[in-house]
Amino acid sequence: MSVTSRGATVWLTGLPSAGKTTIARALAGRLVEEGHRVEVLDGDEIREFLSAGLGFSREDRHTNVRRIGFVAELLASHGVKALVPVIAPYADSRDAVRKHHEAAGTRFLEVHVATPVDVCSQRDVKGLYAKQASGQLTGLTGVDDPYEVPETPDLRIEAHQQTVSDSAAALHALLTGRGLA
Ligand SMILES: Nc1ncnc2c1ncn2[C@@H]1O[C@H](COP(=O)(O)OS(=O)(=O)O)[C@@H](OP(=O)(O)O)[C@H]1O
Ligand SMILES: Nc1ncnc2c1ncn2[C@@H]1O[C@H](COP(=O)(O)OP(=O)(O)O)[C@@H](O)[C@H]1O
Secondary structure (H helix, E strand, C coil): CCHHHCCEEEEEECCCCCCHHHHHHHHHHHHHHCCCEEEECCHHHHHHCCCCCCCCCHHHHHHHHHHHHHHHHHHHHCCEEEEEECCCCCHHHHHHHHHHHHHHCCCEEEEEECCCHHHHHHHCCCCHHHHHHCCCCCCCECCCECCCCCCCCCEEECHHHCCHHHHHHHHHHHHHHCCCC
């Protein structure tokens, strides 16, 4: 089987505004150019459709992450590189997704986009950190809601210390090293 037809889920976990989506899309562009089939399962889009009605409680986040993991595995099992830029703040949810993939014999890579909260809050792409600071929002991941840092990710990207293109290249190298690119 060629590397382009080997499916895998690549989960990019990290805080809001860490750069998960930006890096996933940069990697996706490169993989598509090389002939891979790629889907980016973006958290916001999923929450509008597949997870409509779910909030940000621990239980709802767990449900959201497991649903996304289910869809990613289906795609990956059919030869797609499923790139998932979704916060997934709880280790047990991420483990459940990993186990689901292992049970199906589908590759799963966990990537921690480790941008620190002070950098994320300065970027504040969606204005969530400002809302939290002014009391209009509570339960923001990394501020007043938990983010359990992955202990042994397949790759940890210090994304604030390098360019988007460097981060995408590091991810691509991970895939190459695992026989997936
Ligand atoms: N309270 C709170 N905490 C964290 N994030 C919040 C919250 N409210 C809204 N958002 C926005 O929701 C986007 C999607 O979240 P996810 O589905 O990735 O989150 S989770 O894995 O279910 O925790 C997430 O997208 P990203 O910024 O792309 O990470 C946030 O912008
Ligand atoms: N080195 C970098 N790596 C990734 N994103 C960066 C970097 N420097 C600045 N950014 C910007 O930070 C923002 C990250 O937003 P986004 O990718 O939507 O984050 P997330 O999906 O983690 O919420 C984007 O506007 C991106 O252009």
